[in-house]
Amino acid sequence: MKKRSLALLVLALVCVSSLTPLLAACNTAGGGITGGGADTLVIYNWEDYIDIGLLDEFAAYYRGVTGRSLSITYSTFDTNETMLTQVMRGETAVDVVCPSEYAIERLMRAGLLANQTELVTEFSKEYPDAFSNLDNVNKTVLGKIGETFGEMEIGDDVYDMRDYMVPYMWGTLGLLYNTRIISEEELEKYGWGMLWNESDNPELENMILMKDSVRDSYAAVVFYMEEYGLLPDGVSETYGKPYNELTANELINCTDKALLDAAEKLLTEQRERISGYEVDFGKDDMINEIVYLDLAWSGDALWAVEESEYDEETDTYQLGYYVPEKSNIWYDGWGILESSDSKLAAMMFIDYMCSPEAGARNIGYIGYTSAVDQEVMKYDYDAAQALLDVEYLWYANAEECEVYDDGAGNMLFRFEWVEGEEYYLDIDGDEVDVADEDALIPLELETDDDGYYLLPDGMKDSYPLDEEYIVCPDSISLFYYDEGRYPEITDNLGVMQDYGDANEDVVNMWQRAKAGGGVPSSLWWCLLAIVLFVGIVLGAYFLKEALKAKPRKLTNGTHSDTPSADDIT
């Protein structure tokens, strides 16, 4: 008996041991494990959401600062909910997570996040210079977060999310559209109504994609209601004022039953007019012109616009991104879990991610907008080099622009918009009005063999972006003043909170809207067709039998009448 159980044990062990590496491999899927040593750091981030090379560089930087080596485990999740389950059920030991705002809110409410302001104060005593990059975070974004999450009441205390999280990437929700089908005037006129084809453009019918995501679709539908005066009458239970007086922020966070019902009605109507719901194939379908309009996040949209066809003659891309007047602003941020044993490494990692170089490299890799302030990145050598690598920036070329001196010793670059229409940019990419073009003194800058302007000797020490060449001011302007990438943050952009207890109601509303009411008639037709088919086959068989029986009865009849009854059966 004992020996048998021993054999069983051995078998079990063999099974488990053969499974363990498999499971371990699953856990670190997509991960890069770096080095090996005393300290560990487990990072849990969105898929494809970091320049993976930064991990190794951070490990080296950490060793330089603290003298200890660091082993980084990087794992990924695909939805906030996956992350929340893993972390809240304590299934994975994680040090740093990077979810969206509402998931951070949920983690905070569960008391799982560590106060980073306190951590920085504590660790600064030992490493005073290690947290300087945190100041690089875009202040406007932080301010926007403060408006919504600055005074969160959890239990009896008031918390500020900015103490618990450092933003990483941010962006807007908007419309990715085909410029050949939809004009900018149309977008300005109809706004979110475009998703309901309010412009009655016959080409758009069944050519629209919605996001297969409750939160984004809900945001779109409430803004649509607001634009078209479709909001329910009466006073909001949550905010105590009429629905049509709610701000963008209040509107997308309102889960009153009246509003949910109205949203459900409109989303169900919309279902009949659109091509479908997507989360990942929308960009490709837009580029391939399978659909003409898609509800999209800014990062995805910018990526798609760059990938789409570019028409040299009219200087337009096949795709465009438009943010209607009121919209949703979202962000993902780094949080440190209270249960973490490597809070120092975690905090230093977050700081490292806020360096201009890391910000620029992540933009280059992911395409989304980094929360590192663009004004900091703009004048940073490493950031410029990283952006030059991914061709967001390029060097100024003699074919593209001419260089002038404005008389006061400042360089001006003259570009042509279209033939004969020119504009002037200074070396930092800011547009300059030139009153008197004749007063400009043409500068003869040296170029290399390919026509790229070489940096004049006198500027080599003062120019921050490169040692040899001049970075094209037009590319700087295109990159940093792109409204899609860096939209103006106003009150018309609302931050979405966690729905809390209303989550289930909203999900159910979304399910009803997506499923449509009742059994689709096509199903009944299918069933009818099958029944008919079977009926016809059976009928044909019996008809044949009946036809066959008749002549036999006749021939039999000439001889005798008796067997006829048997024959028929």
Place this chain on the structure above:
Amino acid sequence: MTNAAATVLKPKRRFKLTKRVFSYPYVLFMLLFVVIPLVMILVNAFLDADNTLTLENFKDFFTDKSSLIILANSLLVGVITTAICLIIGYPLAYILSKMPSGRVLVLFYVLPMWVNFLIRTLATKAIFIAIDVPLGMGTVIFGMVYNYLPFMILPLHTTLSSIDRSYIEAAQDLGADSSTVFLKTVLPLSVSGIISGITMVFIPTISTFAISQLLSNGKIFLFGDSIQMKFEQGLYGVGSIMSLVMLVFVLISNFIINRASRKSGLSVGRSLW
């Protein structure tokens, strides 16, 4: 070594490498990946978000009209898919079983199964888009039939080709014409194949979600999609109940199918599955 001591104490029982021992890895696997998840689903069904015991989830599901409609839709799609598979698959399997090269030809119908079904479905979608067929219920049913047809043909072909020719010859000798031979001998003898074919097609179709999502751009929302959405949104309680409901339907259809095959009382012609 306590183990050694124990063996000394009980010298009579000796370890034998019997057939049973070889089943242990399988039993362990079943325990880990079938029984434990099922128990977890069962436990989750009775817990709310704060992990307290509740029956609210049942109430939520059975009072939600849309969930029930979605369930009815799924069952209908399952029935239609199975019927179409049978209508297409039976004549095909019958013809193949009569041909001398049928054994090889049937391979061609199984061949697509070697390509991952997601890839096949995405390819189907690309074809539909290329020939301008609007995605919707029609394409979803096409995709389902396309994916599950081999599961219908294989058991049918196995059963039909193993029918003893002498039954058919006997029927012909007794004066039956070809359609009567088919209806009175071949069809009853292949009931076991039909039943395993129906089992193989109906049960997976009522729970699929990827095919319906991909081939309709998410516009056709079936029970599988609904369960997936519930789990994705962290509504584990309701999601678990729905999984249980699905399980009940699988058991019911299994039960009916078993009863039918026992009632027909035919063991002639083995089934593949």
